[in-house]
Amino acid sequence: MHKLLLAVALSVSALAFAHPSDTPPAQRVTTQLAVTGAVEHPLKLSVADLRQFPVQQIGEFPLAGQGGAKRPPLKNVKGVRLRDLLERATLVSRDHNDVKKMAIIATASDGYVAVFSWAEIFNSPLGDGVLVFYEHDGAPLADDEGRIAMISTQDARSGPRHVKWLQSIEVRKLAD
Ligand SMILES: Nc1nc2c(c(=O)[nH]1)N[C@H]1C(S)=C(S)[C@@H](COP(=O)(O)O)O[C@H]1N2
Ligand SMILES: [Mo]
Numbered sequence: 001m002h003k004l005l006l007a008v009a010l011s012v013s014a015l016a017f018a019h020p021s022d023t024p025p026a027q028r029v030t031t032q033l034a035v036t037g038a039v040e041h042p043l044k045l046s047v048a049d050l051r052q053f054p055v056q057q058i059g060e061f062p063l064a065g066q067g068g069a070k071r072p073p074l075k076n077v078k079g080v081r082l083r084d085l086l087e088r089a090t091l092v093s094r095d096h097n098d099v100k101k102m103a104i105i106a107t108a109s110d111g112y113v114a115v116f117s118w119a120e121i122f123n124s125p126l127g128d129g130v131l132v133f134y135e136h137d138g139a140p141l142a143d144d145e146g147r148i149a150m151i152s153t154q155d156a157r158s159g160p161r162h163v164k165w166l167q168s169i170e171v172r173k174l175a176d
Contacts, residue, residue, distance in 0.1 A: 026143040028109045028165040033132065033148050037171040038102065039089035047134045047147055053080040053088075056131055061151060064159040074151075079133030082150070082169065083121050091118070091171055098173060105170040106150055106163045114150070114161040129153035132166065 033050070035043040043049075056079055063071035086104065093099050102118040121127040130152045134141060141147045145164040152161035 023110065025145075025165075029143055029146055030109050030148050030165050030167045033085075033166055034168040035085055035089045035171075036168055037105075038092040038173055039086075039171050040092055041089050043085065043089050045085070047140065050080050050132060050134050050148070053084050055079075056081055058131070058153060061136075061153060062158060063162065064157050066159070074136040076136055076138060077131070077133050077151070078135040079131035079151075081128070082116070082130040082132055083127050085132060085169065086121065086171070089171075101173050101175045103172050103174050105168075105172060106161075106166060107168045107170065108163050109165040109167045112163060112165075114152075114163050116152075116161075126152070126154040130161075132169075 031046060033043075033045045035045070058077040059075065061074045061077050063073060065071045082104070091099055091102060099118045099122070104116040104118065104121060106114045106116070116130065121130060130150070132148060132150050134146075134148055141149055148166045150161065150163040150166050151158065155161055
């Protein structure tokens with residue numbers, strides 16, 4: 001009985017303290033991207049679905065690692081504009097000022113989150129460079145980043161909004 005209680009206590013505390021980023025990369029891999037929240041048509045997109053959107057290609061994209069660690073650049077990145085996905089999903093906008101209050105929240109399977117504003121994506125040149133990508137260097141994304149990820153190519157530093165293991169894009173109105 002004692003042993004059972006101990007085992008239960010240990011497994012409960014292991015669950016409580018398990019941080020998603022402790023999980024091996026292969027278990028973080030995402031194969032579908034959900035577009036959810038304040039949208040008329042929620043989407044669930046596989047890599048094959050993403051390939052149906054207009055392809056955006058980037059010859060070379062410099063990557064920053066944690067704490068500025070050097071990373072080899074991504075070459076021949078292939079993906080789709082976040083704006084194109086959001087246009088397909090169609091933001092819910094009852095009042096024409098609604099969109100201006102919206103945040104676009106990108107979440108990864110390890111709990112990592114990066115945020116964009118409606119204005120960045122839809123009313124700024126920055127939005128042209130926000131890509132959901134599924135291929136670089138002639139291959140699908142490997143376990144340490146894939147199969148679906150995101151980059152914001154116009155950011156000053158690539159790290160913060162380079163979302164590996166991208167899982168969902170949520171549109172949320174932040175103010176009434
Ligand atoms: N899913 C996910 N993506 C992420 C992170 C993360 O912890 N989880 N870290 C970010 C940060 S802060 C950096 S600098 C880059 C590079 O991280 P790396 O050095 O672990 O490759 O990935 C970004 N993307
Ligand atoms: Mo970082």
